[in-house]
Amino acid sequence: MTVILGSDEPIFVGIDVGTTKVCTLVGHLGEDHRLRVIGVGIVPSQGMRKGGVVSMEGVARAVEASKDKAERTSGYEITSALISLSGGQIASLNSKGMAGVAGRTIGYDDVGRALDAARSIVLPYNRVMVHVIPRSFVVDGQDGIESPVGMHGYRLEVEAHIVTAGSTALRNLEKCINAAGVEVDGWVISSIASAGVVLTETEREMGAVVCDIGGGTADIAIYIEGAVWHSAVIPVGGEHLTNDIAQGLHLPYETAEAIKHRHGHARSADLDPNQTFAVRPFGEEQTVQIRRVELAQVIEPRVEELFSLVKQEIKRSGYDGLLPAGVVLTGGTSLLPGIREVAGDVLRLPVRSSQPEELRGLVDRLHSPAFSTSVGLIYWAQMLEEERAYDGYRGGIPLPKFSLGRAAEFIRRLLPG
Numbered sequence: 001m002t003v004i005l006g007s008d009e010p011i012f013v014g015i016d017v018g019t020t021k022v023c024t025l026v027g028h029l030g031e032d033h034r035l036r037v038i039g040v041g042i043v044p045s046q047g048m049r050k051g052g053v054v055s056m057e058g059v060a061r062a063v064e065a066s067k068d069k070a071e072r073t074s075g076y077e078i079t080s081a082l083i084s085l086s087g088g089q090i091a092s093l094n095s096k097g098m099a100g101v102a103g104r105t106i107g108y109d110d111v112g113r114a115l116d117a118a119r120s121i122v123l124p125y126n127r128v129m130v131h132v133i134p135r136s137f138v139v140d141g142q143d144g145i146e147s148p149v150g151m152h153g154y155r156l157e158v159e160a161h162i163v164t165a166g167s168t169a170l171r172n173l174e175k176c177i178n179a180a181g182v183e184v185d186g187w188v189i190s191s192i193a194s195a196g197v198v199l200t201e202t203e204r205e206m207g208a209v210v211c212d213i214g215g216g217t218a219d220i221a222i223y224i225e226g227a228v229w230h231s232a233v234i235p236v237g238g239e240h241l242t243n244d245i246a247q248g249l250h251l252p253y254e255t256a257e258a259i260k261h262r263h264g265h266a267r268s269a270d271l272d273p274n275q276t277f278a279v280r281p282f283g284e285e286q287t288v289q290i291r292r293v294e295l296a297q298v299i300e301p302r303v304e305e306l307f308s309l310v311k312q313e314i315k316r317s318g319y320d321g322l323l324p325a326g327v328v329l330t331g332g333t334s335l336l337p338g339i340r341e342v343a344g345d346v347l348r349l350p351v352r353s354s355q356p357e358e359l360r361g362l363v364d365r366l367h368s369p370a371f372s373t374s375v376g377l378i379y380w381a382q383m384l385e386e387e388r389a390y391d392g393y394r395g396g397i398p399l400p401k402f403s404l405g406r407a408a409e410f411i412r413r414l415l416p417g
Contacts, residue, residue, distance in 0.1 A: 010189065011087050013070075013081035014377025015182065017173065018188075019048045019216030019239060020332065022062045023371060024070035026078065030360065035382055036298035037361035039074025041066040051087025053172045056179070064180035073362060080183035082377045083173070086190045086217050087131060090233045091168030093123055094135070098157045106139070106148045110156055118160040118214030128170060130187045131163040135227040146226065161228050163189055185381075191219035198330045198354035198369075199223060209342075211310060212373060215239045215331035218306060220320050222304040230317040230366040236306045238333035240286060241299055246300040250281040259295065266338035267304045268296035296338070303339055307346035314347075317327075326350030329331055332370035 007331075011200070016023045026039030043065045047058025067078050098116030099110050111134070119132045137145040140159040148156055174184050195210040196313070204223045218234040231287040241264070246256035263277050269294050278287040297414040314320045326349040329340060334353050344351040356369055367374060 011074075011076060012378040012381035013078050013185075014084070014193075014381060015066065015085040015177070015373040016193075016371075016376060017048065017059065017063060017177075018045055018084070018086070018190075018214050018373070018379060019051060020163050020214065020238065021045050021370070022066040023083070023373050023374040024063075024066040024078070025366075026070050026076060026376050027075040027361070027382070029382070032359060035379065037359060037363050037366065037378070038363050039070040039076065040074070040365065041069030041071075042272045042365065043069065048216065049239075050237075051085075051214075051233065051261075052089065053168055053176060055174060056176050058071070059173070059176035060179035063177055063182065067180055067182060070400050076184075078182060080185045081177075082185050082188055082381055083177060084190050084193055084373050084377060085165060085170070085171060085173070085187045086214065086233055088217070088233055089169040089232070090130075090163065090189055090219075091127070091165075092161060092163045092231045093121075095119065095160050095162050096157060097160065098155065101156050103154050104150050104152070105388075106153055106156055107289045108149060111149060113156070114156050114158040115160060118158055118223060119162060123164060127161060127166050128167045130170075130189065131161070131192070133161045133163075133170050133228055135159040135161055135229060136225065141307070144225070161231070161362055163192075163231055164183070168249050171336045179365040184316070185188060187223075187347045188377055188380050189219065189231060189233075189371045190217075191221035191233075192216065192228060193380055194219070194330050194372040195221050195223060195228070196371050196376045196379045197356045198328050201226075203325040204326065206325040207323040209314060209320070209327045209349075211327055211331075211334075212235055213329065213331040214373075215332065215340075216252060216282075218310065218331070218333075220310060222266055222314070222317055222323070224322050229319055232304065232313050233376075234309045234313065234316075237310060237331075238336075241302050241333070241336075244298050244302050245295065249279070249295070250283070251279065252282070255279060260299070260336075263292050263295055264336055265292065266298040266299055266336050266342045268293050269298055269337055270298055270341070297313040297354070299336070300342065303336070303342050304346055307413075308345075311347050323349060329353045330355065332368075339366075 024041040027035050028038045046062040047055030095118045097114045099113040138147045139153040191212050194212040204226045207224040210221045214237050216237045216396045222230040242257045245265040248251050280287045340351050368411045
């Protein structure tokens with residue numbers, strides 16, 4: 001969360017640093033207590049490949065340009081933000097922690113102590129924790145508890161999902177963000193940010209996979225019983241499709257990217273074999289006609305490979321039999337026609353595509369799967385407002401007041417970066 005001086009209420013800022021674009025969003029709670037987007041800055045990405053930094057100067061320049069656009073549209077100066085995180089440096093594991101309560105009402109401090117115990121694991125010297133997210137709680141042997149605050153007990157246990165990242169990659173990206181004049185409030189991996197705006201409550205509870213397919217990577221997160229149980233990054237994305245088209249059809253990269261968006265399809269069997277389009281390959285002085293089926297035959301094997309890797313990761317997690325709600329596709333590459341059908345064929349699960357919905361404010365360009373992570377970042381920041389308890393008694397149970405300051409401390413435990 002970013003609290004900007006001169007504002008009477010908190011302002012939420014998220015910066016999605018992707019392989020193909022950098023998107024800065026500024027949001028605040030309107031009079032109806034719903035999030036409104038009041039600032040947008042979208043620019044082409046520079047210096048990123050497969051979710052990692054390859055040119056610090058390029059990343060810093062793109063982030064600064066995106067930030068400047070968001071400042072002009074929102075009217076606020078941006079000094080800090082939540083930042084998206086992706087790339088092959090991401091890994092995850094699950095851990096348990098316990099805290100003694102001594103027969104009293106459980107408070108947020110007790111939850112924090114249990115989470116601290118869960119995060120007390122040995123990590124390699126070159127890795128740092130990004131998230132410590134509670135999956136479920138156990139109070140005196142009673143499991144499946146979503147929120148133990150206000151309950152009476154002696155022993156509080158937590159099962160937590162821990163996401164780690166390579167410290168070198170993280171610090172390099174942080175230096176780029178700082179060079180653009182922005183402090184990092186915290187990191188949120190792309191799949192978890194996207195899940196907040198594309199998954200329904202039923203899908204979270206029943207068991208579903210979010211697959212956020214961007215330019216350089218496909219970020220996945222498995223949700224079961226309302227919480228994230230597994231997360232990973234697959235190093236295949238839309239750029240790989242473009243490279244395959246450029247090499248297979250002997251085209252300049254920019255031309256391959258353009259025809260991917262205009263004529264691309266993931267299933268050759270669904271196309272009219274006589275449908276063609278004009279393009280000018282290398283070594284040709286005039287345009288030539290290429291059948292759309294030929295383009296799809298270049299794209300299809302890479303898309304099948306992507307979902308084969310997703311299937312392997314789901315099996316490796318051990319939760320492949322717990323996903324009746326199937327797969328939710330999002331991210332810019334999920335706009336490719338036919339990709340949902342290929343995903344269903346390979347994964348043998350229900351598949352649907354999703355994008356941010358019910359947005360308010362400056363959202364003309366944001367109703368697209370390409371901006372799920374960006375929107376998810378400011379919704380993640382809004383959790384600071386939602387993590388409240390109430391004064392007085394409810395159902396005979398005294399609940400402590402949860403101030404914004406205590407909320408910030410609680411969320412910082414989840415975002416240690």
